[in-house]
Amino acid sequence: MKAKIIVTPKKAVLDPQGKTVANALEQMGYKGIGAVHVGKYLEIDLPGSDKETWRRQLDEACHKILSNPVIEDYQVEIE
Amino acid sequence: MNFAVLQFPASNCDQDALHVVKNVLGQSARFVWHKENSLAGFDAVIIPGGFSYGDYLRTGAIARFSPIMQAVQAFAARGGPVLGICNGFQILCEAGLLPGALIRNRSLQFRCEHIFLKTAAHDSPFTGKIPDGKLLRIPIAHGEGCYFADDATVAKLEANRQILWQYVNATGELTERSSPNGSLRNIAGICNEARNVAGLMPHPERASELLLGSADGLLIFESLLSWLQANLAKAA
Numbered sequence: 001m002k003a004k005i006i007v008t009p010k011k012a013v014l015d016p017q018g019k020t021v022a023n024a025l026e027q028m029g030y031k032g033i034g035a036v037h038v039g040k041y042l043e044i045d046l047p048g049s050d051k052e053t054w055r056r057q058l059d060e061a062c063h064k065i066l067s068n069p070v071i072e073d074y075q076v077e078i079e
Numbered sequence: 080m081n082f083a084v085l086q087f088p089a090s091n092c093d094q095d096a097l098h099v100v101k102n103v104l105g106q107s108a109r110f111v112w113h114k115e116n117s118l119a120g121f122d123a124v125i126i127p128g129g130f131s132y133g134d135y136l137r138t139g140a141i142a143r144f145s146p147i148m149q150a151v152q153a154f155a156a157r158g159g160p161v162l163g164i165c166n167g168f169q170i171l172c173e174a175g176l177l178p179g180a181l182i183r184n185r186s187l188q189f190r191c192e193h194i195f196l197k198t199a200a201h202d203s204p205f206t207g208k209i210p211d212g213k214l215l216r217i218p219i220a221h222g223e224g225c226y227f228a229d230d231a232t233v234a235k236l237e238a239n240r241q242i243l244w245q246y247v248n249a250t251g252e253l254t255e256r257s258s259p260n261g262s263l264r265n266i267a268g269i270c271n272e273a274r275n276v277a278g279l280m281p282h283p284e285r286a287s288e289l290l291l292g293s294a295d296g297l298l299i300f301e302s303l304l305s306w307l308q309a310n311l312a313k314a315a
Contacts, residue, residue, distance in 0.1 A: 009182075013227055014261065016185050040136075065144065068137055068173065070180040071227055 001046040003058055004077045007067045008039035051078045080307045082108035083121040087142045092128035095284040103287050104300050113145035122307050123160045126167030138223045139169035148174055160204045161276045165221055168278030176276050179228030185261025189222040194259055196267055197247040200240040203270050204306035205277045205299055214251055215295040217281040224280040226262035244268035244279055
């Protein structure tokens with residue numbers, strides 16, 4: 001199995017990186033682009049086939065280390 | 080007094096911090112490697128600046144799980160003073176010993192320059208010897224120093240007077256331009272509710288001798304020393 005984790009800055013948190021990318025896109029001619037948010041993508045190889053146990057464990061890991069709940073949201077997908 | 084200066088892989092202000100404590104303050108100090116798990120015998124802990132673990136994942140995110148951080152949690156819980164400088168501040172926030180987080184500077188630039196700090200609260204182990212109204216001229220060197228916390232946390236920081244230092248201009252005014260990183264409320268440094276754990280982004284250890292252009296940073300170390308000595312006298 002493989003876990004795919006996406007970590008993004010919370011909407012309330014200033015995201016200067018996203019803003020800069022949005023400005024660059026605009027300048028390149030991609031008109032009408034809305035807000036851009038730059039986050040992180042993690043792929044984790046998992047043994048076995050017990051999705052639910054891994055989901056619980058990865059949820060905990062996201063809380064403890066993979067994301068910082070003060071500034072980031074995360075999504076976990078297991079395939 | 081005996082100071083611990085923690086060392087993580089890629090700490091790079093550890094030597095400066097140790098130098099100031101030993102050679103300028105005249106106290107005893109030693110490095111404590113991140114794999115150690117005891118702070119027995121130490122009166123104060125300094126978590127120095129640097130790029131622990133290459134800033135991988137987030138600044139300070141990996142360092143907080145080092146064995147020594149368990150000991151720092153226990154040391155802080157007993158009321159021992161802990162000062163985090165730059166990356167040390169980031170580690171303390173990640174570890175939950177200080178509220179909030181340090182995010183990318185609003186300008187996206189790594190800023191390396193001298194700034195001015197106003198001391199917003201003098202009743203802490205880290206600010207007691209800083210004269211009222213004295214502006215501290217101290218260097219910063221960081222890319223992720225923009226202090227962020229949700230509104231409720233910032234309100235609590237203000238209500239409890241946990242904001243210790245703020246970025247100001249040369250005449251002491253809080254302006255948007257005087258903040259090098261976009262921090263909320265121009266926050267440069269804060270302490271916890273119990274006031275024994277503090278973190279700041281500027282580098283007082285790089286401004287503790289006139290030879291380096293400013294000795295204002297020494298006031299922070301002298302405050303800590305004086306607080307420790309007063310505590311010792313109280314206990315005796």
